[in-house]
Amino acid sequence: MAFDVPPKRLRSLDEDTPAWLEPEDDDIVAEIKSTILSKIVLVAGKDVKHADIHDWYIAAALTLRDRIVYQWLQSDRATQNHGAKRAYYLSLEFLIGRLLTDALTNMSLMKPFRMAIEDLGLDFDELRNVEPDAALGNGGLGRLAACFMESMASLAIPARGYGIRYEHGLFRQIISNGWQEEFPEQWLLSGNPWEFERRDVVFDIQYSGRLDHAEEDDSEGRTLWIPDETIQAIAYDTPIVGWRGHHVNALRLWSARAVDPMRLDTFNSGDHLGAMSEMARAQAISKFLYPSDETPAGRELRLRQEYFFVSASLQDILNRHLHTDGDIRSLPSHAAIQLNDTHPSLAVPELIRLLMDRYHIGWNDALDITTKTISYTNHTLLPEALETWPVELFERMLPRHLDIIYRINAEHLAAAEKHFGADARSQASVSLIDETGGRRVRMGHLAFVGSHRINGVSAMHSELMRETVFADLNSLYPDRITNKTNGITFRRWLHQCNPELTSLLQDACGAAVLDEPERLRMLERLSDDPAFQQRFQTVKRTNKVALAQIIARQFGIVVDPSALFDVQIKRIHEYKRQLLNAIETIALYQAILDDPQGNWTPRVKIFAGKAAASYRQAKLIIKLINDIGNVINNDPRIRDLLKVVFIPNYNVSAAEVIVPASDLSEQISTAGMEASGTGNMKLALNGAITIGTFDGANIEIAEHVGEENIHIFGMRADEVVQRRSMGLDATDIITSSPKLARVIEAIERGAFSPDDASRFIPIAHALRFLDHYLVSADFDDYYRAQRAVDTKWASPEWTHSSILNVARMAWFSSDRTIREYAEDIWGIPVI
Ligand SMILES: *Cc1c(COP(=O)(O)O)cnc(C)c1O
Numbered sequence: 121m122a123f124d125v126p127p128k129r130l131r132s133l134d135e136d137t138p139a140w141l142e143p144e145d146d147d148i149v150a151e152i153k154s155t156i157l158s159k160i161v162l163v164a165g166k167d168v169k170h171a172d173i174h175d176w177y178i179a180a181a182l183t184l185r186d187r188i189v190y191q192w193l194q195s196d197r198a199t200q201n202h203g204a205k206r207a208y209y210l211s212l213e214f215l216i217g218r219l220l221t222d223a224l225t226n227m228s229l230m231k232p233f234r235m236a237i238e239d240l241g242l243d244f245d246e247l248r249n250v251e252p253d254a255a256l257g258n259g260g261l262g263r264l265a266a267c268f269m270e271s272m273a274s275l276a277i278p279a280r281g282y283g284i285r286y287e288h289g290l291f292r293q294i295i296s297n298g299w300q301e302e303f304p305e306q307w308l309l310s311g312n313p314w315e316f317e318r319r320d321v322v323f324d325i326q327y328s329g330r331l332d333h334a335e336e337d338d339s340e341g342r343t344l345w346i347p348d349e350t351i352q353a354i355a356y357d358t359p360i361v362g363w364r365g366h367h368v369n370a371l372r373l374w375s376a377r378a379v380d381p382m383r384l385d386t387f388n389s390g391d392h393l394g395a396m397s398e399m400a401r402a403q404a405i406s407k408f409l410y411p412s413d414e415t416p417a418g419r420e421l422r423l424r425q426e427y428f429f430v431s432a433s434l435q436d437i438l439n440r441h442l443h444t445d446g447d448i449r450s451l452p453s454h455a456a457i458q459l460n461d462t463h464p465s466l467a468v469p470e471l472i473r474l475l476m477d478r479y480h481i482g483w484n485d486a487l488d489i490t491t492k493t494i495s496y497t498n499h500t501l502l503p504e505a506l507e508t509w510p511v512e513l514f515e516r517m518l519p520r521h522l523d524i525i526y527r528i529n530a531e532h533l534a535a536a537e538k539h540f541g542a543d544a545r546s547q548a549s550v551s552l553i554d555e556t557g558g559r560r561v562r563m564g565h566l567a568f569v570g571s572h573r574i575n576g577v578s579a580m581h582s583e584l585m586r587e588t589v590f591a592d593l594n595s596l597y598p599d600r601i602t603n604k605t606n607g608i609t610f611r612r613w614l615h616q617c618n619p620e621l622t623s624l625l626q627d628a629c630g631a632a633v634l635d636e637p638e639r640l641r642m643l644e645r646l647s648d649d650p651a652f653q654q655r656f657q658t659v660k661r662t663n664k665v666a667l668a669q670i671i672a673r674q675f676g677i678v679v680d681p682s683a684l685f686d687v688q689i690k691r692i693h694e695y696k697r698q699l700l701n702a703i704e705t706i707a708l709y710q711a712i713l714d715d716p717q718g719n720w721t722p723r724v725k726i727f728a729g730k731a732a733a734s735y736r737q738a739k740l741i742i743k744l745i746n747d748i749g750n751v752i753n754n755d756p757r758i759r760d761l762l763k764v765v766f767i768p769n770y771n772v773s774a775a776e777v778i779v780p781a782s783d784l785s786e787q788i789s790t791a792g793m794e795a796s797g798t799g800n801m802k803l804a805l806n807g808a809i810t811i812g813t814f815d816g817a818n819i820e821i822a823e824h825v826g827e828e829n830i831h832i833f834g835m836r837a838d839e840v841v842q843r844r845s846m847g848l849d850a851t852d853i854i855t856s857s858p859k860l861a862r863v864i865e866a867i868e869r870g871a872f873s874p875d876d877a878s879r880f881i882p883i884a885h886a887l888r889f890l891d892h893y894l895v896s897a898d899f900d901d902y903y904r905a906q907r908a909v910d911t912k913w914a915s916p917e918w919t920h921s922s923i924l925n926v927a928r929m930a931w932f933s934s935d936r937t938i939r940e941y942a943e944d945i946w947g948i949p950v951i
Contacts, residue, residue: 145232152229152236155183174310176242177220177250180233181313184223185359191227192359192368199278200444205453205948207272207279207941208437210467211460212426213262213409214269214283214371215290216254217772219314219358221616222270227365252307253773255289256373256409259691260606260798261499263772264577264934265460267609267798271938273362273369274611275950282433284425285315285356285373286409293730295768298746302411302733314358315373321355323435324379325428331519340482345473345520351402352377353432363611363635374432376405412732414505414693420517423509427518430466438474448479452492456946459496459571462507462563467494468570469524477520487528495945496567496574497604499795501581501589502695508560511553525552525561532569539596549592568593568600573945575604578796578817584837604941605820606796607934610637613802618780620659621806625926628652637935643927653919660783660807660922667781671765677753680760683722684913687808688786689770689778692731692738695793699883700895701725701786702745704903705764706863706872709752712761721910724763728770728778737882742766744880747872775799780806783922784909787812788902790893792837794818801932807922809912811905813898817932825928829921831912833905834898843897849889850896860899864888 159179160171171179199206224230234244257263265281272279291302326347333343353374360369378399405428410417434457441451459467468490475486500506514522529552540546552569554560568574568590576582582603586594594601615622615634625633628646633639646652664681672678688701705725712720727745731738749764767774785803787794787810794816804810804821811831812818822830835843854861868884870877887896912918930936942948 148229148232149235149239152183152232153239155186156180156236156240159183173242173247173250176237176240177247178311178313180237180247181220181251184220184227184229184233185313187227187229188223188359188361188365188368191361191365192370195276195278195368203444203454204278205946206455207277207946207948208433208455208457209265209268209272209279209281209460210430210433210457210464211262211265211281211283212429212463213257213460214254214265214281214373215257215259215262215772216266216371217612217776218248218251218253220248220251222612223361225611225616226270226274226361226363249773252310253771254307255305255771256283256286258290258409258411260796261461264606264798266772267607267612267934268938269360269369269371270362270609270611271607271934273360273367274364274609275935275938275942276362276367277369277938277942277948277950279369281360281369281371282429282436283371283373284406284409284429285375286406287375287403288408290409290730290771291411291733293769295742295746295766298743298750300731300739300742315356316358318355318357321436323353323432324350325353325376325431326350327424327427327517329519331523340476342476342480343520343523345477350379351405351428352379353428355432355436372433372436374406374429376402376428378402411730412734414500414502414691414695415732415735416505416507420513423513423517426463427466427470427521430464430470433464434467434470434474438479448475448481449485449489451489453947455493456948457494458941458945459494459567461497461499462567465496465507465563465567465570466518466521468566469518469521469528472524472528473520483527487531491570491572494567494571496571498564498574498576498581498585498590501584501795502793506589507563508554509563511559511561514561522561525566528566528569529553536592536596540592546592550596564589565593568597572600573602574600575602575941575945576795577604577606578820579603579605580792580819580837581795581816584792602944604937604945605817605932606798606801607932607937608798608801608805609934610805612776613779614805617776618659618663618806620662621656621780621926624655624659637930637933640927640930643923647920647923647927653916653923656807656923657919660781663780664783667777670777671767675765675767677749677763677765679724679763679765680722683724683760683763684783684909685726685781686723686784686786687726687778687782687803688788689726689728689767689775690797690799692729692742693735694737694741694893695790697788697790697893697895697898698727698729698745699741699887699893700788700898700902701727702741702748703860703863703867703887703895703899704906705748705752705762706866707859707903708906709748709755709758709762710859710862710866712758716757720761721913722761724765726765726767726778726782728767728774730770737886740880740883744867744872744883747879751872775802779803779808782806782808783913784808785810785812787815787818788834788898789813789815790898791815791835791840793893801929804925805929805932807926809909809918809921809925811902811909821929821932824931825921825925829924829928831905831909833901835894840894843894844892848891850891851888853891853896853899854888857896857900859903860887860896 156179159182160168164175224233237244269281289305289307292305294301327349329347331343356373357370360371405425410422441454471490472486475481536550552565554562576585586601629639629642668679668681692698746766752762752764779802782803785808787800791813796817813834814836864884864887867880873879939950942950
């Protein structure tokens with residue numbers, strides 16, 4: 121937990137200030153100082169001598185915000201004047217992290233602010249660490265949305281993000297005696313200086329009630345919906361500044377409130393709690409982020425959340441469009457709506473509903489406008505993660521939308537019958553309603569049918585979409601599926617989090633490398649230059665020393681910065697296979713004990729990640745990692761050859777410290793299961809070498825960095841399917857792998873859980889008999905690949921490869937990804 125607020129970073133102003141920060145200007149520094157001081161007095165309402173570090177942070181953020189606001193209004197006016205088409209990014213998650221450093225770098229104000237703050241006698245790093253880490257997302261999907269917001273602003277694409285302003289973001293993870301415990305997160309507790317509450321932007325969101333079919337003879341099918349519950353959505357805007365401060369977009373998050381916050385009649389009658397129940401029911405909608413990752417939270421409240429933010433966002437988009445254009449029918453040429461996964465799929469029936477019932481557009485036109493405006497990004501093929509909702513729940517909560525879904529489905533099934541013939545299998549497979557075991561609405565199918573483009577997030581994932589879940593839909597609507605491989609923003613994931621490396625890259629590739637990442641290629645000719653290699657290694661070492669200090673201070677584990685830092689940081693999930701890494705750790709431990717004087721590569725195994733609170737097996741894996749660490753870290757025979765560290769409460773701020781300090785990047789998901797990954801990109805960009813499966817964007821990373829500069833192992837996606845079809849029993853594999861057999865026996869014996877020998881029996885059982893994720897099946901090849909990593913680490917090849925990784929990662933910038941969305945999906949020109 122304390123990791124949120126790491127102690128002093130090693131950067132200081134006098135040494136090594138990256139050259140790309142603009143030269144100091146005494147006037148600017150003086151002006152910033154005086155504004156900060158006046159904010160302390162006028163905003164905090166305090167004498168400066170009573171201000172605490174928190175007041176100073178708020179004052180600094182507001183001082184910066186003032187400057188952003190002018191740019192923001194300017195950007196808006198420009199878009200308005202040009203009648204430009206806008207992109208709207210709908211996402212139930214935005215994993216933002218801290219904004220101060222982000223905004224300072226992009227506004228080119230880092231240096232003067234740092235000077236102003238230090239002139240005021242404060243520690244800049246302490247101040248910026250006061251900012252809470254905004255975690256309105258679970259993992260990769262939410263972080264992608266945040267990277268996209270930054271890239272859209274950097275490319276000056278007129279865009280707006282829409283989501284929910286959760287009062288409590290992703291839970292805070294505490295590791296207690298090796299177990300994960302969840303605590304509520306309170307990012308808004310001390311106020312949020314970045315946001316603007318828009319009291320004038322409020323929409324009614326309605327639920328339940330009944331349909332009045334009196335108008336049914338209306339050939340257009342307009343139906344009167346008489347809802348029986350209304351709540352309000354109120355907008356909060358956070359400005360997102362693009363690189364160099366040229367363009368600013370808004371992230372608009374909705375907060376829920378009751379129309380009638382307190383029933384005075386009830387209150388006066390003495391029922392004080394009852395009087396507030398309506399308020400509580402309304403506010404519950406924006407109270408919590410669902411902390412589930414890859415599995416649907418099958419809860420009514422979740423569907424209420426989805427409709428809440430979709431309806432508010434669409435009403436807002438239509439209002440704005442009518443205000444600027446005046447013709448509702450021209451929507452597709454002025455607005456592109458991107459759905460981040462199926463969570464906003466209700467946008468399809470909701471847009472049709474608004475067009476028909478509010479703006480009196482006929483069915484055919486409403487459907488046509490909708491599909492031309494909307495597009496959908498698929499993020500997972502895992503069957504358990506494909507969202508579906510019971511028809512019965514729709515009937516109760518969103519009767520008009522179910523009506524519309526049925527009508528879409530009727531036309532869609534008619535088209536399918538023309539295409540496939542009256543074939544029951546293909547009809548059932550493309551239907552928006554899943555009829556097997558209780559009727560359910562398939563949100564992925566709904567989004568597919570209502571969109572003109574459906575994209576996957578890596579080449580392999582998009583291909584698997586065509587071949588598996590959407591095979592029949594793809595045959596019915598060919599050319600809709602396209603690929604947009606994910607990316608990351610280099611501003612946050614290189615320039616800000618790794619200023620030392622950035623400085624070196626500027627020396628080597630020119631200052632323009634900040635604007636043109638393709639210039640990183642210039643490193644190729646330096647990859648064997650001893651002087652450059654030396655500087656490159658020094659930067660990595662500096663970052664590792666900083667991480668080692670945090671690990672020592674906060675977790676009391678001493679790690680040697682010259683050891684190989686082997687890092688797996690991501691959500692804990694069986695398909696991501698932290699278990700494979702954990703059992704390789706055990707095998708290595710056993711091998712070292714067998715030959716303590718052997719020529720071993722010293723390693724520090726670093727793990728971080730949260731498990732969904734209800735995911736028992738994932739939580740048991742966290743406990744196993746911690747228990748393994750307990751045994752190994754306290755075994756004097758191992759000395760410094762192997763250490764295991766589990767860093768609690770993984771979030772964006774933690775990633776920003778761990779990524780620059782990593783040597784080896786673990787991307788070891790079961791092939792075919794990781795849609796893309798973005799952690800793999802952050803790590804490779806910062807010079808970590810990947811050990812990974814042929815999965816997601818790992819494949820494209822291998823193509824870019826070259827097969828010699830990445831360690832690929834394990835079964836391919838087709839081999840995984842084939843192996844599974846033969847059953848999940850791994851006895852054959854264990855019999856032929858003495859190493860694996862020994863590891864499993866140690867786990868079963870309680871070697872890592874002497875206080876409870878049976879604790880990890882469920883894990884051992886899965887390894888033996890339920891090897892769905894192919895942990896046992898891939899073990900030997902993984903162990904082999906790890907030993908190849910050892911060999912490489914000991915040779916000059918390591919630094920060479922590491923430099924080539926940085927040199928060849930430019931393509932993974934989210935600027936490239938967003939340019940592709942803009943050009944191929946949104947029809948928005950990028951300058
Ligand atoms: C990048 C990132 C992720 C995604 O990591 P993957 O390895 O792609 O799963 C998750 N959480 C945080 C905090 C991140 O920064």
